[in-house]
Amino acid sequence: MATPLAATALASCGGSSGPGQAAEGDATVWFLTGEPKEGIRRQSVESFNESSESGDIAVTAFQNDAYKTKIRTAIGAGQAPTLIWSWGGGSVNDWAEAGQIDDLTSWVGENPDLKDRLFDAAWIPITFDGKIYGVPHETVQPVFLYFNKKLFDQVGAQPPTTWDELMALVPVFNDAGIAPISLAGQSRWTTMMWLEFLVERVGGQEAFLAINESQPDAWSNPDVLQALTMAQDLVKANGFVNGFNSIVADQNADQALLYTDRAAMLLQGSWCYGSIKADGGEFVSNGNLGWATFPVVTGGKGDPSSTVGNPAQYYSISSDATEEQKTIAKEYLLNGVLTEEIAAAFINEGGEVPVLEGTESLIAESPDAEFLSYVYDLASNAAFFGQSWDQAISPTAAEELLNNIAQLFQLSITPQQFADNMNAVQAS
Template sequence: MNEQFTTRRAVLTLALAAPLAAGLASCGGSSGPGQAAGGGATMWILTGQPAEGIRTDAVDAFNEANPDGELTLSSFQNDAYKAKIRTAIGAAQAPTIIPTWGGGGLRDYVGNKQVEDLTDFFTENAELKDKLFSSAFAAATVDDRIYAVPCEVVSPIVFFYNKTLFEQVGAQPPTTWDELMALVPVFVDAGVAPLSLGGQSRWTNMMWLEYLYDRIGGAELFTSIYDGEPGAWSKPDSIDALTKVQDLVKAGGFVKGFASITADSNADQALLYTGRAAMMLHGSWVFGSMKTDGGDFVTGGHLGWSTFPTVTGGKGDPTSTVGNPSGYYAMSAKASEEAKTAAKKFLAEGLVTDATTKAWIDSGGVPIVVGSDSGFSGSEDADWLQFVYDLASKAATFQQSWDQALSPTAADALLENIEKLFGLTQTPQEFATAMEAASAG
């Protein structure tokens, strides 16, 4: 799922106390696909607080209310889960309820007939569908059919800036790409890096392309890539976006040595809150860590935020955003009918409740629940939470992070080529050609 509460791509230790075979048995594998030893449904979740606690409490509450249809819960670290679920699904021993990131991985599950079509489930539970942000369903949909339930919280990519530094140079946050480029020499002359970037992590670089593709080519540009349209990566709007990001690199827009800075260590955030960088494009999940680690940077009102700048002449809707639209749970197509019945009841009644919505808000997240912003009052972060809520709920489109939306093969190639693009060892056309080859494969 979207582990927004630490870092989006935190590197967790791959450590399980028991071998894989024993792990599968402990999750009900010996009792049949998606079934616990007692015949009920199974559910896997990811570890890491406070998310793990909220997920566990939801299952406990459901089990207490449904003693005849309880879920058997197992939890795994992020990287361990990714390895384990591939083996489990391939062996037809997946849990009944499967955490998924949606997008390309879910599409693979659908193509292999490993997950249940939930379109009729949402027809029968229209109230649940109406309760959730409509923008969250795109990453759960394959060929106009819904295969996963959106849930938990939203994490758009946000343009952060240091208000104090902007006041010192007498500038305003950029609203257009031209304004952003014009600010680069202003901050360089002031001895400040215009933009922080944890380039060693590579997925941080990707966020710049996601927004530029959207602002220049509109949502349909990446849709053509996602749909596998031949030549999509080489379209003029694509080359324009790739060229603009290299223009920013060449102008000295990013902090010196950005290719050696890691996002997982929060070093990029530190550059912003210590005043060594003026701006940063990052996931909304970093707000909490900057509040914790940045002294009075957040609580003292020094942190600013806004939407990504528009591009003059671009086709994109300025309200559109990118990032992680939601968390997602799919259901194993191999589970018994008994297990599926219990799982559907939980997905309909236990996954998204008033209690879980409150818990996500209390943890600092923005639930993908329509009207959940009514719960922000009284929070010292109410302005921030409302900004994220509005950004996600009012977005014309919410483009899923590319490394989740694309197939695993294409996503790996993307990160490899992005490193070259930002390192200026590859031209925009060479990037496009490499991605065309990877997408065709």
């Protein structure tokens, strides 16, 4: 959302088209770079193209933050790809209200097996006023605390279960010359996750949902102001790695600080496991990676089992696509996007839990079964699974939210100023 628009157009997956270009009549899709999941996404499209009778799909891939800017511009200009990749929520609702994506309610109803094979909760962020504007795919992605077991052993500490324990660990790691927490602050959405959890732990799901739903004065809730204050307390205590505001998540630099023993903890999503395993050498295989739920706040209203993150990822169909392209897209959504082969790849190569029902046996057979079972249980047993704020609210409000979060963590505005700024945005 903040990084320069350095989109990386990559070679098309099928047909005679060149890099990022579709042959005449082909459908198109944009999605995110980054292994191992980029390779799985490509495998899904390539497998579909090999057997498709309706036509091929051409691929272009972008880095995360660049994609968010690029897709908004393309949709507004009537130049969107046939299949629009998203996290659901506010952006999709805006596109639906503007008539920029197709209402898929009737089509999904005509294909009940499609809905039945995917997690029920995954459909919520793509359903507005009882109408369905996309299809869930890929994986369920809760957020939790990763930690470096070796560094915890080095200082003789245990992972924090309460906020007070977390704050007490900050000087322990700093005195040992270890950054307590890694954070890619320049990306801003990584910082937002700290606020999301603090708001839920202090104020419970009502306070969290009031923000998701853009309720008037939601940010003035005393519980929210307390959460904002606690976040700044952590910054003032030097809880985060020095220079965190210059670190970018797209290059996985925050993960590298964890597996190179320079930071003890990292608040991130389940999507990071695969890249930590792939890039961290023997860090995972040696048993140095641990994970735990976000600490509880003593006296808070939140549920310790609640989490935040992405219930799924989504494909919507552009209203500007031709009927031929839409036919290809629908065939892919039915028969190609999350086959058992692709589900197995997400489990075994990506280290993530697909949103496909009945994958318990695949998870149990995976070499990453311990981690995947944790993710599956966390997502399926959560008392509340809050969708990321920057996806749930409108894109305009989300950009202001991320800007204010950056200022809050830079200590350039107070919690009250933050609340006043965001209340004004939601009221506009």
